Amino acid sequence: MLNLTLNNNPRCNCKLESKVKQQVWEFENIPYIKIEGNNIKKDYTSIKVTQDNKELFSDFIQINNNSFMIKFELKDALNKTNNIKVFMDNYEEVFNISLNKIFGTVKYLDNSSVKYPIINCTNSDIVAVGDENGNFELLLNDKENSIGIFDNRYSVDMLEVWIYNVDLKQDIRLDVKIDKCEVYGIRMWEQEHSDCIHFIPMSITRINDVYSRLEDSKEEVDILSNKDSWPYLKKEDIDVYYNNNSVEIVSFSKLDDFLGKINGKNIFRNGYVISIPKLDKTEGDLIKIIFRDKYLINNTISIGVGEGYYLVK
Structure with missing residues (x-):
């Protein structure tokens, strides 16, 4: 039902300039977690994300066509990538991410x-x-x-x-x-x-x-x-x-x-x-x-x- 993607690369920023396109591209990496949900039979749900009992994110979100996608920034890259828990009302799932x-x-x-x-x-x-x-x-x-x-x-x-x-x-x-x-x-x-x-x-x-x-x-x-x-x-x-x-x-x-x-x-x-x-x-x-x-x-x-x-x- 849920899929979790983790960007655990450290914060950085930089830019490139294209002479031909006459454009400047500015890049910034901010660590984040992205969660996608499917086959969810409700219109709204609460969601909370924790790791080792530390709250990383919480909100109340809308479900559209039985699915949703949220992405939230992390203050810093995580020290480890296991035991990330997602709580949705009465549902709970644990993610151990392999990078x-x-x-x-x-x-x-x-x-x-x-x-x-x-x-x-x-x-x-x-x-x-x-x-x-x-x-x-x-x-x-x-x-x-x-x-x-x-x-x-x-x-x-x-x-x-x-x-x-x-x-x-x-x-x-x-x-x-x-x-x-x-x-x-x-x-x-x-x-x-x-x-x-x-x-x-x-x-x-x-x-x-x-x-x-x-x-x-x-x-x-x-x-x-x-x-x-x-x-x-x-x-x-x-x-x-x-x-x-x-x-x-x-x-x-x-x-x-x-x-x-x-x-x-x-x-x-x-x-x-x-x-x-x-x-x-x-x-x-x-x-x-x-x-x-x-x-x-x-x-x-x-x-x-x-x-x-x-x-x-």
């Missing part, structure tokens, strides 16, 4: 540390900030569609690393490297004898160059519709790893990824689908994609690298 974590380091390609990296869960408001040596830790007890790892040079001369399909059943160590490119929108599906992976490559070098060449409008739409904004890759530009072991790319295809219509014209970016031999998957397995993008700018070839991750189970 798993993604932890590791964030570095640049030259192995120097990214100071105070930002780790942001995109389908919730969970945020963590690493330390001055690039070490980070993110605690989760619910699924996240995607997690972005950023540094404070984001959209200036660096992009981010993405992790997709995050549904932790155990702790995972992840040592990532940030550079001028990113692997965006990773999706994976099974065929009879292979696994297929779709992704979008992006490059801040290309975006900044196109931005600098725009004479009048500097709108995002003008950048997105310029074909130079999107990396054009060949099969040999891409490496795939499964649990840090190199995997053969058995097929490679470029496709036009639809972005929308501008003045009645369809606009696309470069997307790619690769296939690898079918994997024997187990919990906690990771796919890692790395690509290298070569781009001629000011008569010099600039090489950017991007990496991204996908949890297969």
Whole structure:
């Protein structure tokens, strides 16, 4: 009848600025408990949440269509995550929450540390900030569609690393490297004898160059519709790893990824689908994609690298 989600990451706040979108995003992590209830045959109920006889929350709530959702802030992260009790009128349920974590380091390609990296869960408001040596830790007890790892040079001369399909059943160590490119929108599906992976490559070098060449409008739409904004890759530009072991790319295809219509014209970016031999998957397995993008700018070839991750189970 009840489901309880705990954000037990410590309080923090930070911000990122997007040059292309001309926006500033401010993030704040506040520890919280979220409770969802279903199949509740009443219109109103009292609710109280305690841990070891200490009251964390109490209120009188309305039930809509036999269900409800409440979320309340915690003053600080809990010292432990068991024996959380929820009382609703004459009903009582005890939750012993198991938190798993993604932890590791964030570095640049030259192995120097990214100071105070930002780790942001995109389908919730969970945020963590690493330390001055690039070490980070993110605690989760619910699924996240995607997690972005950023540094404070984001959209200036660096992009981010993405992790997709995050549904932790155990702790995972992840040592990532940030550079001028990113692997965006990773999706994976099974065929009879292979696994297929779709992704979008992006490059801040290309975006900044196109931005600098725009004479009048500097709108995002003008950048997105310029074909130079999107990396054009060949099969040999891409490496795939499964649990840090190199995997053969058995097929490679470029496709036009639809972005929308501008003045009645369809606009696309470069997307790619690769296939690898079918994997024997187990919990906690990771796919890692790395690509290298070569781009001629000011008569010099600039090489950017991007990496991204996908949890297969």
